[in-house]
Amino acid sequence: VKAVNTIARMSTLVRMLKKEGKTIGFVPTMGYLHDGHLSLVKAAEKHTDVVVMSVFVNPAQFGPNEDFDKYPRDPKRDEVMAAQAGVDIIFCPRSSEMYSEGYSTCVTVEGLSQVMCGRSRPEHFRGVTTVVAKLFGIVKPDIAYFGQKDAQQAAIIKKMASDLNMDTEIKMMPIVRETDGLAMSSRNLYLSDAQRRDATVLYRALKRAESLIFAGERKASVIKEDMKKMIVQKPAAKIDYVAIVNPCDLKDLEIIAKDALVALAVNFGKTRLIDNIIVEV
Numbered sequence: 001v002k003a004v005n006t007i008a009r010m011s012t013l014v015r016m017l018k019k020e021g022k023t024i025g026f027v028p029t030m031g032y033l034h035d036g037h038l039s040l041v042k043a044a045e046k047h048t049d050v051v052v053m054s055v056f057v058n059p060a061q062f063g064p065n066e067d068f069d070k071y072p073r074d075p076k077r078d079e080v081m082a083a084q085a086g087v088d089i090i091f092c093p094r095s096s097e098m099y100s101e102g103y104s105t106c107v108t109v110e111g112l113s114q115v116m117c118g119r120s121r122p123e124h125f126r127g128v129t130t131v132v133a134k135l136f137g138i139v140k141p142d143i144a145y146f147g148q149k150d151a152q153q154a155a156i157i158k159k160m161a162s163d164l165n166m167d168t169e170i171k172m173m174p175i176v177r178e179t180d181g182l183a184m185s186s187r188n189l190y191l192s193d194a195q196r197r198d199a200t201v202l203y204r205a206l207k208r209a210e211s212l213i214f215a216g217e218r219k220a221s222v223i224k225e226d227m228k229k230m231i232v233q234k235p236a237a238k239i240d241y242v243a244i245v246n247p248c249d250l251k252d253l254e255i256i257a258k259d260a261l262v263a264l265a266v267n268f269g270k271t272r273l274i275d276n277i278i279v280e281v
């Protein structure tokens with residue numbers, strides 16, 4: 001694996017690869033890698049010649065009272081794991097270069113960024129789309145891979161790429177889970193043992209929603225109430241939202257007539273966990 005720390009060096013490599021006619025698969029991350037990230041690398045390896053992973057804890061996507069400072073970081077471990085998984089180039093730009101003095105440009109996807117996670121994290125998706133647009137500008141990927149774990153993020157990036165005529169195909173890959181169902185996340189590290197045990201209720205609530213839908217329940221309000229009842233049985237769990245929406249435009253569904261994204265955000269102490277499931281009807 002080649003480790004690259006400057007934008008100039010990354011751009012030079014990209015120019016060389018393009019000249020050789022190589023296709024580039026891109027996996028943007030904030031590091032502290034786990035099997036969820038590595039599943040994206042595996043997908044990229046299958047479809048493209050060269051796999052580029054970025055590791056950048058993007059300050060612009062953290063709110064003022066969020067966990068930017070204590071977000072887990074371990075660049076050495078990331079490099080080893082990325083190499084083992086088949087990453088060809090690991091790009092770790094410096095914040096001072098990504099947002100140099102006087103930086104003043106943002107990319108905002110209206111609408112999709114304001115619902116669900118956007119309600120409690122009002123600036124978050126603007127930070128995400130801005131950094132992803134910048135990274136696409138540097139890496140010029142043919143295909144970029146995102147996890148369904150962040151389904152709203154993937155929907156927003158698809159919209160951005162389409163609205164701005166970006167020459168990158170966006171692929172969303174399935175959620176990788178721990179054996180007890182908890183979606184893998186770098187933030188799971190923050191959970192106490194008790195919170196970690198209680199957090200398994202999230203996937204159970206999502207599976208419950210799925211089985212209600214499979215059993216013929218079509219009213220979203222009934223399903224959401226049922227899920228909330230399950231979740232609040234864990235006293236440490238504080239629900240931010242439970243939503244049932246159209247997976248593409250993220251609009252609330254009242255009646256479930258076709259595919260539905262069932263999504264939730266729940267706080268366990270200071271740790272905010274998100275998870276979702278797409279139910280095909």
Ligand code: AMP
Nearest residue numbers: 029030031036146147149150175176184
């Ligand atoms: P992050 O480092 O948390 O910003 O995540 C980087 C990418 O990995 C994003 O596209 C995430 O959606 C994806 N990802 C994170 N966790 C998982 C997971 N458990 N399964 C699949 N993809 C994931």
